[in-house]
Amino acid sequence: MNYVFQFQEVFAAWPELLRGAWLTISLSAGAMALGLVVAVFGALGKTMGPKPVRWLVDVYVEVIRNTPFLIQIFIIFFGLPRLGIQLSANQAALIAMVVNVGAYATEIVRAGIETIHKGQIEAGLALGLRPLQVFRHVVVFPALRTVYPALCSQFILLMLTSSVVSAISAEDLTGVANNIQSQTFRSFEIYLVVTALYLGLSLAFSAAFAGIWRVVFARQDRR
Amino acid sequence: MIRQFTTNEFLFILTAVRWTLLLSLIAFVGGGLAGLGVALARTSPRGWLRHLATGYIQVFQGTPLLMQLFLVFFGANILGSGIDPLLAAAIGLTLNAAAFLGEIWRGCIQAIPKGQWEAGTALGLGYWTRMRHVILPQAAKIAVAPTVGFLVLLVKSTSLASIIGFVELTRAGQIVNNATFKPFLVFGIVAAIYFAICWPLSLWSKRLEARFGVVAR
Numbered sequence: 001m002n003y004v005f006q007f008q009e010v011f012a013a014w015p016e017l018l019r020g021a022w023l024t025i026s027l028s029a030g031a032m033a034l035g036l037v038v039a040v041f042g043a044l045g046k047t048m049g050p051k052p053v054r055w056l057v058d059v060y061v062e063v064i065r066n067t068p069f070l071i072q073i074f075i076i077f078f079g080l081p082r083l084g085i086q087l088s089a090n091q092a093a094l095i096a097m098v099v100n101v102g103a104y105a106t107e108i109v110r111a112g113i114e115t116i117h118k119g120q121i122e123a124g125l126a127l128g129l130r131p132l133q134v135f136r137h138v139v140v141f142p143a144l145r146t147v148y149p150a151l152c153s154q155f156i157l158l159m160l161t162s163s164v165v166s167a168i169s170a171e172d173l174t175g176v177a178n179n180i181q182s183q184t185f186r187s188f189e190i191y192l193v194v195t196a197l198y199l200g201l202s203l204a205f206s207a208a209f210a211g212i213w214r215v216v217f218a219r220q221d222r223r
Numbered sequence: 224m225i226r227q228f229t230t231n232e233f234l235f236i237l238t239a240v241r242w243t244l245l246l247s248l249i250a251f252v253g254g255g256l257a258g259l260g261v262a263l264a265r266t267s268p269r270g271w272l273r274h275l276a277t278g279y280i281q282v283f284q285g286t287p288l289l290m291q292l293f294l295v296f297f298g299a300n301i302l303g304s305g306i307d308p309l310l311a312a313a314i315g316l317t318l319n320a321a322a323f324l325g326e327i328w329r330g331c332i333q334a335i336p337k338g339q340w341e342a343g344t345a346l347g348l349g350y351w352t353r354m355r356h357v358i359l360p361q362a363a364k365i366a367v368a369p370t371v372g373f374l375v376l377l378v379k380s381t382s383l384a385s386i387i388g389f390v391e392l393t394r395a396g397q398i399v400n401n402a403t404f405k406p407f408l409v410f411g412i413v414a415a416i417y418f419a420i421c422w423p424l425s426l427w428s429k430r431l432e433a434r435f436g437v438v439a440r
Contacts (some may be wrong), residue, residue, distance in 0.1 A: 003301045014247035066375065067414045067422035070393055075414065078439035154287075163287035167386055174289060187297035195290040202285040 004197065009184040010193050013176075020176030021197055022059070023090070027172060028159040031097035035158075036151075038102030038107075043109035064103035070164050072096050077168045092171070101158050108154065112147035115142035145217055152209040156202045173197060226402045233412070239395030240416055242309075246381045246391060249313045251374065254320020261325025263354070266332045276325065283322030289383050291315045296387045312384035316377070323373055331366040332358060369430035375421045375428070382417075392416060 046057040066070065075101070077092040087095070116139050124134035166174035177194040181187050226232070264276035283291065292315040299306035335358050369409035385394035396413035400406055 021428060062422060062425070063414075063418065066379075066425055067417045068379040069392065070382045070385070071396070071410055071414045071417065072394075074397070074400075075406065075410045078400065079410070082406060160285075160287040162384065163289045164386075166289075174287070188294065188301050191290055191293040191297060195286045195294060198287055199282060199285045203281075 005189060006186055007193070009186055010180065010190045013180045013184075016176050016180065017173070017194070017197065020033065020171060020173040023171055024159060024162055024173040025201070027094055027097060027170075028088070028155065028162055031094055031101055031162075032105075032151075032155050032158060034094075034098045035105050038098065039105030039109045042102065043113055046093035046106065046110050049112055050132070061103045061106055064100055065107075069100050070098070070167060071162055072100055073165060073168055074130050089165075089168045089170040092168060093162070093170040096165070097158065097162060100161070101154065104151070105151065106153055107149055108150045111150075112143040112174030115146045116143055148217065152206070155209075156205055159201060159205070160198065225404055228399070228403045228405050228408060232399045232403060232409075236392070236395045236399055236409070236412055237416070239390060239392045240420075241377065242389070243381050243390040243393075243417075244420075246309070246312055246316065246384060246389075247362075247374070247378045250316035250320045250377055250381070253313070253317035254324055257317065257321035258324030258328060261321050262332060263326035265325060265329040268350070276329075279324050280322045283319055284326065286354050288315070288319050290382055291319055291384060292383055308384065308389035311387055312381070312389050316380060316384070319380070320373075320377055323376070324370065327369045327373060328362065328366055328406050331362040331369075333363050334365055364435055368428050368435070371424055371428040371431060375424045378419065378420055379422070 040058065042057050045053045049057070051170055073092065073096040077087065077089065080087055080092070080095075080140045120138050123133055124138040125131070129137070162172060163174040165172055169175060169178075171179075173194055177190050181190050184190070261276050261279060264272040265280070267273055267276075289304055290398070292312060295315040295318075296306060296308070296311040299311060339357055339361065340353070343357045348357070381391060382393040384391055385397065390395070396409050401411040403409065
């Protein structure tokens with residue numbers, strides 16, 4: 001092997017990489033936030049809605065979970081303009097990510113809701129707690145506890161999956177890497193650096209999520 | 224020139240499924256063998272093996288599969304010879320599957336009650352005998368449901384092979400869409416085919432989980 005690794009061109013492009021990484025983070029965070037809204041409605045529809053609504057939520061969740069994200073993006077990016085909705089690659093990426101993570105999060109939130117038994121609410125009221133206190137201590141907090149770890153791993157999964165949006169030439173971290181690659185032909189070096197960046201991002205986010213868990217939830221345990 | 228979407232285009236897409244299935248099969252078998260190694264290393268009594276396996280899993284679960292495929296693909300170019308996209312995809316997906324299956328199976332191995340290990344030791348069984356005759360048969364039972372669940376993820380993951388230029392189901396859909404400009408029809412069909420493969424697996428996994436998955440946690 002007489003290949004000479006050259007990283008200087010890759011490192012020279014750090015402002016672009018930074019911008020790409022920032023888009024990856026903001027796309028993931030935005031999609032997660034909007035996806036959670038979808039998920040709350042989905043989970044409510046699934047647990048309390050009338051039959052047709054429950055059926056619709058089921059179809060949504062199953063279709064999204066059993067088809068590749070790449071195909072979902074293609075349908076949105078190539079399909080929606082046919083309906084007269086013009087989208088930039090980044091917008092299409094965000095929509096696809098919301099639709100995708102919404103389905104997974106629906107299942108997570110539903111599981112969270114189902115951990116709360118009616119009896120617990122009644123018990124809270126019987127103990128003389130006011131309804132708002134019951135809601136806070138008996139419903140929201142335990143449900144969040146159940147849901148939090150799963151949502152955190154879902155977020156990291158989403159961030160890693162989001163590299164696929166580069167396939168429709170969105171300018172996320174991978175998209176930027178593709179651009180640099182086509183200008184410098186330093187394919188291996190650029191993807192090695194970007195892979196390391198992704199790894200750094202996922203480690204940083206898991207550490208941050210674990211920290212939040214310790215502050216918010218673990219303290220509750222000690223009581 | 225825009226082509227019509229005819230039976231030919233449909234058949235082109237439909238026959239590309241075999242490449243998706245082949246790739247899934249290769250990655251599943253290869254990833255399964257390597258994954259067993261990862262799971263054993265991850266639960267090994269030797270510290271350095273455990274660390275090695277933990278690092279391996281962390282790297283592959285902490286980076287995008289697409290980057291892993293790119294690194295295999297372009298890494299092979301560096302080594303001199305170019306690489307066939309099928310081979311690159313197969314290697315990348317195998318390495319990836321090994322990490323995921325390794326982590327899933329680690330959980331299954333560790334779910335076996337400690338008493339079983341101790342009983343094995345008390346009977347004077349060595350590590351390998353104990354593993355083979357006591358631990359793994361029980362762990363395998365719990366492992367079936369999540370493994371089938373992972374298969375769904377794997378089949379979907381093979382769609383990324385299209386990005387490094389391997390013509391499987393997704394790439395076939397792209398080729399047809401570029402010629403016919405019927406994105407809803409074309410990708411709808413592609414999605415339906417993936418769904419037809421993945422959904423039965425999902426249902427099966429759920430049924431298995433209901434049967435003997437509860438212990439796995």
